Amino acid sequence: MNNQKIASAAISSILALGVLTATSANAVPNQPTSWEKCAGIAKAGKNDCGALNGSHNCAGQATKNNDASEWVYVPKGTCEKITGGVVKAVKPAKK
CATH class of the missing domain: 1.20.5 (Single alpha-helices involved in coiled-coils or other helix-helix interfaces)
Structure with missing residues (x-):
């Protein structure tokens, strides 16, 4: 050559x-500026904090996959992209 x-x-x-x-x-994507409480997508034992229906008050206590009362935090705008995801609340990200 x-x-x-x-x-x-x-x-x-x-x-x-x-x-x-x-x-x-x-x-x-950039660092999230807000988080959504996304219900209906958590795996059993992988939820964030208490159930929406009040059945328990702690993380990691979901007993079945995709329970409508169990949730995880995801970056704002993500929940609606996930099949079965329902936005229940939005909170600002920590700085």
Whole structure:
């Protein structure tokens, strides 16, 4: 390979890397500014805090998957993207 082909290949690689970096950087959301209490999506034993129906008051006590009264915090705008997710409350993120 001559020097011109090597230089051309190097420049093409750098440009392609720049495009990939710019594209993937936009795919990752920013730090949340608010959280949603999203009900109906928690796995058994993986809920955040007490059940909405008052059946218990602590995290990790959900007894079945996707119970409508069990919830987890997710970044605002995420709950409506999840099948079965229902927004029950929104709170600001800690700074």
